[in-house]
Amino acid sequence: MFSTIIGQPQAVEVLKGAIENQRLVGTYLFVGPAHVGKATTALALAQALNCVGEPDAPFDGCGTCYGCRAIADGTHPDVRSAAPSGPSRTLRIPQFWPREGVREHPADRAMLRDLHFAPVRGKKRVFIIEDADALNDDTANSLLKVLEEPPAYAIFVLTAPSTNSVLPTILSRSQAVRFRTVAAPDIEQALVSRHGVDQAHARFLAAFTQGQIGEAFRLASHPALLDARQAVLDAASDLTSGSPLIAAYKVADDLRKAADKLTAGRKDDAAESQRTALTHALDMVLLWYGDLLRIVVAKDSLAPINADRAEMLHRHAAGYAPATLARAVAILNDTRRYIERNASAQIATEALALQLLALPRRK
Numbered sequence: 001m002f003s004t005i006i007g008q009p010q011a012v013e014v015l016k017g018a019i020e021n022q023r024l025v026g027t028y029l030f031v032g033p034a035h036v037g038k039a040t041t042a043l044a045l046a047q048a049l050n051c052v053g054e055p056d057a058p059f060d061g062c063g064t065c066y067g068c069r070a071i072a073d074g075t076h077p078d079v080r081s082a083a084p085s086g087p088s089r090t091l092r093i094p095q096f097w098p099r100e101g102v103r104e105h106p107a108d109r110a111m112l113r114d115l116h117f118a119p120v121r122g123k124k125r126v127f128i129i130e131d132a133d134a135l136n137d138d139t140a141n142s143l144l145k146v147l148e149e150p151p152a153y154a155i156f157v158l159t160a161p162s163t164n165s166v167l168p169t170i171l172s173r174s175q176a177v178r179f180r181t182v183a184a185p186d187i188e189q190a191l192v193s194r195h196g197v198d199q200a201h202a203r204f205l206a207a208f209t210q211g212q213i214g215e216a217f218r219l220a221s222h223p224a225l226l227d228a229r230q231a232v233l234d235a236a237s238d239l240t241s242g243s244p245l246i247a248a249y250k251v252a253d254d255l256r257k258a259a260d261k262l263t264a265g266r267k268d269d270a271a272e273s274q275r276t277a278l279t280h281a282l283d284m285v286l287l288w289y290g291d292l293l294r295i296v297v298a299k300d301s302l303a304p305i306n307a308d309r310a311e312m313l314h315r316h317a318a319g320y321a322p323a324t325l326a327r328a329v330a331i332l333n334d335t336r337r338y339i340e341r342n343a344s345a346q347i348a349t350e351a352l353a354l355q356l357l358a359l360p361r362r363k
């Protein structure tokens with residue numbers, strides 16, 4: 001339902017306005033960062049168009065009728081989605097058009113197999129193509145005619161990170177609707193009210209996911225994250241406590257072990273996920289230094305992101321000048337880049353810890 005979409009008032013207004021004024025176009029391109037609600041909004045549009053119940057608001061779905069529930073479950077015969085699949089992350093022709101003998105994409109499940117039949121249960125057929133930037137030339141060419149002029153009862157919704165990430169032939173046939181990252185307080189509130197996340201963890205998740213509300217929702221039910229976060233914060237607080245007994249190699253080791261907790265239970269490419277986990281751990285350390293910087297610069301006017309460790313943060317902040325903390329943030333960002341570019345995790349984290357421990361402190 002449109003009423004449950006968080007942080008995208010303009011996109012929702014454009015779509016509701018189009019329904020109200022009967023000016024829906026045949027092909028929409030939802031553009032914006034990952035995990036901000038593009039696919040969810042596409043489903044909300046499908047619900048608004050196919051609702052057979054009594055919605056609370058005009059031009060929206062009710063969320064509870066057969067149509068709305070089937071669309072949310074992915075079982076509505078008139079609403080279908082396709083997304084990139086396989087390691088090459090491409091959208092292939094057999095996902096759209098029936099092709100015999102393709103094991104991963106059986107002909108009877110091709111998205112557009114019965115495009116030329118009117119809706120079965122609803123009023124509009126809605127075809128959602130996620131990550132349309134993954135359409136290769138052949139697949140895109142096979143779709144051009146239908147995107148140009150879909151049957152009157154059909155609407156296509158494509159999603160992509162930006163307009164220039166999709167082929168010009170696709171872009172020219174669609175109307176772009178812009179999505180943006182969601183404001184941290186909006187994410188925080190949604191985590192508390194909808195997912196029952198406690199306030200402190202919600203505040204952390206909202207900052208950590210940087211406006212990617214879908215990612216925040218996903219991580220809210222990720223028990224390993226809580227665990228990993230505490231371990232990262234223990235390492236981070238070793239770095240800023242000012243104790244002369246802290247050894248760089250030990251903190252580096254703790255950081256890598258904390259990152260490993262983030263990869264627990266994941267089956268994808270091990271080296272890749274290890275690197276990604278380490279960058280996420282560094283993101284958490286960045287939030288820690290960001291908190292220190294805010295405390296030093298803004299004094300008490302802002303609550304720290306890591307509210308559960310506020311007392312410790314205030315104690316550690318007293319040891320630093322603002323410029324030193326800004327330097328720490330720069331060092332962390334550099335290290336994050338090295339790791340993204342395949343640097344050895346051990347060397348990168350040890351160099352990081354050495355540099356951070358060597359930063360000057362106030363007496």
Ligand SMILES: [Zn+2]
Pocket residue numbers: 050051052053054061062063064065066067068069
């Ligand atoms: Zn409904």
